Amino acid sequence: MTDEKTSGLIFNVQKFSVHDGEGIRTLVFFKGCPLRCRWCSNPESQNAVPELSYSVQDCLHCGTCAKVCTRGAIRFTDGTPVVQRQLCRPEPGCLCTRTCPGGALGIYGKTVTAGELLRQLLEDQVFYVRSGGGVTLGGGEPLHQPDFALAVLRLARRARLMTNIETCGQTSVETMLSAAALLDTMFMDIKCMDPDKHRAWTGVSNERILENFVRVREAFPRLPITIRTPVIPGFNDNAGDIEAIARFVRRFSGVRHELLPYHRYGEQKYLRIGRRPGMGEASLPEETFATLREVAEKLHDDQL
Template sequence: MNTMIDANVSGIVFNVQKFSVHDGQGIRTLVFLKGCPLRCKWCSNPESQRLQPEMAFNATRCLTAEVCGRCARACPTGAITVQDGMLRIDRSLCKSCFSCAAACPSGAQNLYGETMTVDKVLNRVEEDGVFYSRSGGGLTLSGGEALTQHDFALAMLREARRRHINTAIETCGYYPYEYLQEAARNLNMLIMDIKCMDGDKHKEFTGVDNALILENFRRVCDEFPDLKILARTPVIPGFNDTEDDIRAIRKFIPRRDNISYELLAYHRMGQPKYEYLGRRYAMEGAALADGLMERLRDIAR
């Protein structure tokens, strides 16, 4: 594809995070794309799930209706009102015009999602080029699921390679194989979740069956034997936190020099975002047993 066409492709980004050291080799810039086909109960980025931009309200940053109240006055649909001196939001009335965010002086009303071109994103990424050259780092696409916006994500990977930017992607693997195949041609590293081998449990906790994910992983491992691949399993209480679960995944992952495997411990750092979005967090009170991760990591090794 023509380089100018790729550079001008646009998509919806909800965060550009610099100086990451946990999502690929070296110092990296993570670009988070909106949209995901999964609905994992433990998702730490709920703002990533829906493709469209959306509003969030962080009450701890609000100047209060008594002091400010600009968002309520700016809302054209009456979705934001003042009751007993407090702001109340009726999300069923919200038309996503984002007038409230534009009026809010404190950032309490926040917009998740911005339309950006590939060129604009990569210009941000290239600001830290000196750190990439010294550490072997570069760009990592994440989400949500970056390949939900496959035209945008693939154009970004192609253009990044033209600019000699090291590329990686974090992916759930749930989409047509052709998307993963095209991505792999322009990747230095693939980071892919293998969450569970039990299809019924996978659907219960993520909303989708795992058959397509497992098949895509098999195919990309076979077709790209020189691509560096990291398989990851987030260990989730009540879902995949038994020794049998991890043994089954370890058995599935090919033992090849280009493929590695790691476990990620469950955390609740994304829980406050559910409140900001007016949603309920499904894993309230869940926790991993003491010492469990050490035992499971021994199995994974």
């Protein structure tokens, strides 16, 4: 299989992004993730299969979707469509999204080849060149589809696009090193240093993630790496957890550490795919975040 023809599942291509690396970038959202962070703001990214989304706000309660679904995956009950997710298998021939008059239905997940994706990425090459930007692979976890992600990175490199990745770090060492060799910059999450707590909140231990970070730093000492820590209420919103991460990160030169505040922007997306948001009413006071950012910055300053 050539790189051009290697295919994968993505759910969005966001152009003109300025928050995910240097300059103007195109951000590609891969579908599928080995973690199940309770606070995930892209829940539609987690499952590595296409998923139907339903927006009750846009629904006209006409019942068309229940009539056109040949799998019987939508039951129209009391004037409202109810998606039977165990029966729903979105595929190109599905009519529900095309015939819904309210635009209430959509599908998260589209199969593309790396060659098709590259052609889309190249449409904005002039902006990347002028701004020092490029392409960022995110998701979901791009390296959860290693063959596809590496094919996209190789093609992007051959086309002289600057490459970046946002990774949770949970992949094999071989895949991580292969990806790092094709990157100009890398964003990796370190969420917590305690393996048991990490497992309880994300579904996996942090051991592989930390090892991958160390291996990448050793093999590519000049690769600019930014470690990101989402600050999550009840999980790591305390000085002890943040300090432990900052102390670990500062052992490695040339690595930036950035805290990201918890937000609730993804809540509607949980409802659209028939799930409940995992964090309930939890919130992060601005003062708490500011204090923790000072804690991390102080440790970094002490290193200089």
